[in-house]
Amino acid sequence: MDTKKIVGLLVTLVITIFLWAVPTDFYGIEALTVVQQRVIAMFVMAALLWIFEPIPNWTTSVLVIVLSLLTVSNKGIGFLCTPEAGELVVYTKIMSAFADPVVMLFLGGFVLAIMASKYGLDVTLAKIMLKPFGKNPRMVLLGFLIVIAVFSMFMSNTATAAMMLAFLAPVLAVLPSDDKGKIGLSLAIPIAANLGGIGTPIGTPPNATAVKFLAEAGCEVTFGEWAIRMIPFVIIMILIAWVLLQLLFPFKSKEVVLDIKDSGRKTDWKTYVVWITFIGTILLWATEKLTGINSNVVALIPLAVLTCCGIFTKDDIKEINWTVLWLVAGGFALGTDLQGTGLAKVLIEAIPFGTMGVVAVFIIAGVVCYFLSNFISNSATAALLIPILIVVAQAMGDPAAASHDSFVALGGTHAMISFIAVCASIAMLFPISTPPNAIASSTGLVETKDMAKIGLILGAIAFVLGYFWLTTIFPFESVQQVAETVTATL
Numbered sequence: 001m002d003t004k005k006i007v008g009l010l011v012t013l014v015i016t017i018f019l020w021a022v023p024t025d026f027y028g029i030e031a032l033t034v035v036q037q038r039v040i041a042m043f044v045m046a047a048l049l050w051i052f053e054p055i056p057n058w059t060t061s062v063l064v065i066v067l068s069l070l071t072v073s074n075k076g077i078g079f080l081c082t083p084e085a086g087e088l089v090v091y092t093k094i095m096s097a098f099a100d101p102v103v104m105l106f107l108g109g110f111v112l113a114i115m116a117s118k119y120g121l122d123v124t125l126a127k128i129m130l131k132p133f134g135k136n137p138r139m140v141l142l143g144f145l146i147v148i149a150v151f152s153m154f155m156s157n158t159a160t161a162a163m164m165l166a167f168l169a170p171v172l173a174v175l176p177s178d179d180k181g182k183i184g185l186s187l188a189i190p191i192a193a194n195l196g197g198i199g200t201p202i203g204t205p206p207n208a209t210a211v212k213f214l215a216e217a218g219c220e221v222t223f224g225e226w227a228i229r230m231i232p233f234v235i236i237m238i239l240i241a242w243v244l245l246q247l248l249f250p251f252k253s254k255e256v257v258l259d260i261k262d263s264g265r266k267t268d269w270k271t272y273v274v275w276i277t278f279i280g281t282i283l284l285w286a287t288e289k290l291t292g293i294n295s296n297v298v299a300l301i302p303l304a305v306l307t308c309c310g311i312f313t314k315d316d317i318k319e320i321n322w323t324v325l326w327l328v329a330g331g332f333a334l335g336t337d338l339q340g341t342g343l344a345k346v347l348i349e350a351i352p353f354g355t356m357g358v359v360a361v362f363i364i365a366g367v368v369c370y371f372l373s374n375f376i377s378n379s380a381t382a383a384l385l386i387p388i389l390i391v392v393a394q395a396m397g398d399p400a401a402a403s404h405d406s407f408v409a410l411g412g413t414h415a416m417i418s419f420i421a422v423c424a425s426i427a428m429l430f431p432i433s434t435p436p437n438a439i440a441s442s443t444g445l446v447e448t449k450d451m452a453k454i455g456l457i458l459g460a461i462a463f464v465l466g467y468f469w470l471t472t473i474f475p476f477e478s479v480q481q482v483a484e485t486v487t488a489t490l
Helices: 003-021 034-052 057-071 091-099 101-118 121-133 137-154 157-173 181-199 205-216 223-248 269-286 300-308 322-340 343-349 358-373 378-397 404-409 412-425 435-441 448-473 476-489
Strands: none
Touching: 003 034, 034 057, 034 322, 034 343, 034 448, 057 091, 057 322, 091 101, 091 322, 101 121, 101 157, 101 269, 101 300, 101 322, 101 435, 121 137, 121 157, 121 269, 137 157, 137 181, 137 223, 157 181, 157 269, 157 435, 181 223, 181 412, 181 435, 181 448, 205 378, 205 412, 223 412, 223 448, 269 300, 322 343, 322 378, 322 435, 343 358, 343 378, 358 378, 358 404, 358 412, 358 448, 378 404, 378 412, 412 448, 412 476, 435 448
């Protein structure tokens, strides 16, 4: 272990022990319990280990799960896990992180990618998909960003990322090992998937949560109104991401040529089964709203079909990237700890939104949402924050309130809740922040520091742009005017 890693490990240990050992009063949160304090310590420990990487990322995740089971679960160490210490997490919920539905989606995605590579589908499909963008690596990068973003507007971000992993592999294979552009291409998956989902109400769960609570508050937003407002924002962010990726991870190669070489394999019935299964799975992912079959369930179909047909064998199982599955599981376990102990709710309720100015509410709520979304699911963060902020927004929007005029001037309830949905989607600092991030990590090309660097820069840009976009540049009233004009024209 080099000096840098040793220092990182020592710093992590010192900070973690300090946060674990100090009295709960140190945190200044009145309702904080001892169990919740332990979660804070583990939370910081995991973040530091993922940043410094003194041990592999997936090892950190396993450590989080084991520590959670021992210190904050209802089946942990007896003298630590007592009712007096605070609300304990049911141990089966922590252990079930290893078999979370999203982990199963990853498993299905890996199976598809392995089979696509084995039977040559990945090169064929990638060549067709990227043909409009030519052979210039920079244009190929733009092609990936656009295609992934568009898919993510209408189907699960995770399913989109899992699907695109198969298309990305042959592109990475033709680039030199020392070409930094490979990192940029790998990061294009989570960046485009996370940003693309912002474009429509069905693109990502936080959007749907926002639309639901806005409707209940009497501020209905149609699919078209959301899309008119947010797709231009997505386009701008995708172009910014494209430029940043080229600056941070410049291409060494001058062109990308995807040659389909004859593998010598005959086109037999197995090839046709793989093709049909691959295309059928993607169609089911894309039509989730019509079929009602959850994308996580769909991901297991190729595993069942291909194993039953003897196409996916015990030797192929060894090729699955199990370390990524364990990495994701650790992130889910941490999220379970935050919610199961009540810590996430306590942290949010400890913030006195009701006594703040309008701009402060926007900014602080956005920062809290962004921070939490890097460690627990975007959906859970939105579900925790939005109901509280709806109440705050209604109070600020009351004509009798002192803040009424400035709140209305900044776009009112529509702007505030939409902004929170955006903040949930732009959180992508770590491999565990979103499933698409973990998929990028599975390529083995992306270090946590690279992901954190681009994630932080894009997150800051999207945060600032999103705030001004929703409150000043393109407020909801402008959307309604555009919609009315289009309707009148038609």
